[in-house]
Amino acid sequence: MKKDMTKLGMTLMLFASLACASLAVVYAFTKESIDKQSEIQLQASLKELFPQATAFEPIQDLVSPDPNIKFEAAYEVKSDMAPLGLAMKATGPSYGGAATLLVGIDLHRSIAGVRVMALNDTPGLGMNASSPTYYVDKTKKVTFLGQFNEKFLTDPFEVKKDVVAITAATISSRSLTKIIKLAGDAAIAYMDQKAISAPAENGASADAGTDANAQPQAGGK
């Protein structure tokens, strides 16, 4: 009996180690390509958020105040040495597990844009957060993440008040909104601390422009 068990255990171990070894080979083989894919995706999204940017300088000392939400990376966005804003890669819990978002914050203390880096959710429901053709506002063709564009961090960021939820995916909507708000607040605190701000001459006029655009939208909801 005892001998039997040892033999069974050894057999099982043999199969497991063979499977492990072959997995290790495939992992080593695909790792480079997977890393490259996520790097390409990140760079492409950064460029989308800040089309005029020429450099993205990584910031090391930006830590999340919330233990559940982590900042995987943060970048100071620059165009020929002039600051444009910050970009934060933030990961937090959502309905289907961890969700990773890239949040851009410009110098007017508003959201420059949000992109999904990684999201696991129900196809057709929560996954609509990353769909470019799912509109929370059908007449204006605004996507779920699109509604955050030019939104000021002073807004409450509350789902079903100033943020429109994805139909039948309220939990996902709430958690994504929370990640965006936290990343945005942290970025603004960082900007204040390091005194990164818009150059005075074009700051005033641009501010007035975005203000006029953004306010009626926020009030209408």
Added chain:
Amino acid sequence: MKKLYSIFKQGIIFDNPLLMLMIGLCSAIAVTTNVSNGIGMGLAMTFVLLFSEIIISLFRKLIPSMIRIPIFIIVIAAFTTMVDLVMKAYFPDLSKSMGVFIPLIVVNCIIMGRVEAFASKQNLASVIADALGMGLGYTWVLIAIAAVRELLGNGTLAGIQIMPASYQPILFFILPPGGFFVFSLFISLNIWFKKRMEASARNRELVAKKEAA
């Protein structure tokens, strides 16, 4: 050869894993909101099924029956993880839209069922025929269900707009209840088709008997 063909044929209609054996349904209903997901899931699952069945069939004499289930799981999980990694590396878009359902191939009962009931007892050739038949049977049903759901629920096929812009998509078909609804229609169609085939086979036999008499 004829025997292999009949094994292959079984999986497509008569023993279709989804419509007749009714196993592996959860993933089938979850990913069929979109035709490209259906194709991707079908191929990924066929790959895992094929290679797991091959490995198990090759080693079937070396696997002690007392610990066969853990060994099956190890083999299936290894192939599933490989598919997951390869998809992430070379088809990032597909992998993104399938999300958690690729890792969940591990617990797809079709694979476990076929490995336990078929691959652990048969030789290599029949196992390959069975895996391809079952895989194809699974894939075509996924694509068919996904086509109906995507067309009615979203107005598109594989992401391309088919219905006119004035068409108001019926969200019901994209949601899980719609999945069950379309799925049950396919089951009834398949049973109806099977009965008809059997009836016509019986008729042919009767006619042959009468002629002989």
